[in-house]
Amino acid sequence: QVQLVESGGGLxxxxxxxxLSCAASGRTFSSYQMGWFRQAPGKEREFVAAITRSGGxxxxxxxxxxxxxxxxxxxxxxxxxxxxxxxxxxxxVYYCAARDASYYSTLPRAYDYWGQGTQVTVSS
Numbered sequence: 543q544v545q546l547v548e549s550g551g552g553l554x555x556x557x558x559x560x561x562l563s564c565a566a567s568g569r570t571f572s573s574y575q576m577g578w579f580r581q582a583p584g585k586e587r588e589f590v591a592a593i594t595r596s597g598g599x600x601x602x603x604x605x606x607x608x609x610x611x612x613x614x615x616x617x618x619x620x621x622x623x624x625x626x627x628x629x630x631x632x633x634x635v636y637y638c639a640a641r642d643a644s645y646y647s648t649l650p651r652a653y654d655y656w657g658q659g660t661q662v663t664v665s666s
Contacts, residue, residue, distance in 0.1 A: 544568040544640050544655050551636060551660030554628055558664070562623040564638030564657060571619040572596075575646040577653055578612060578623045580634035580662075587637070591623060592646035601646065606632075628664045635659040 550562040564576070577592040591602045591612035600612050611624040621638055639653035647653070 544571065544574060546638050546640060546655055546657035548636065548638050548657040548660040551662045553663045553665065556628060556630055556664055556666050558628050559624070559626045560628065560662060562625065562636055562638075562660060562662075564621040564623075566619045566621070566640065571614075572616040574640035574642055574655075576612075576614055576621040577639045577641065577646060577648075578621075578636060579639060579650055580632075580636045581659075582634040585634075587650050589648040589650070590636070592648065593621065594646055599646075601648065603648075625662070628662075630664045630666045632662060633664050634662060636662050 545567045547565045554560055578590040579587050580590050581587040589603050593600045593612045593614055597614050609627045614621040637659045638657045640655040641653045
């Protein structure tokens, strides 16, 4: 089992940047595929980005491709989401999630563990 805690959210103007962190504790962090998801008010949780256990492969939602970067440092038990060129439509609660399987997934139901979320608000 792994526990996840997100941090780094906040209020930023459109065009700005934020870096989210997801600190893991418990079972070996490098055992898990990691994903970032987000949920805006009144909307379903949606996929943002995912990364394999080694960090060697990543995948992004089309809406964030070219603006967001997912990464991880297994030695620090931490995953990151660097968010650049933020837009008002990026406003949401952002969640990190861990998947105990052989590859990552873009589906929320495929992930086994979730953090509590961190609010990101982008003003226009």
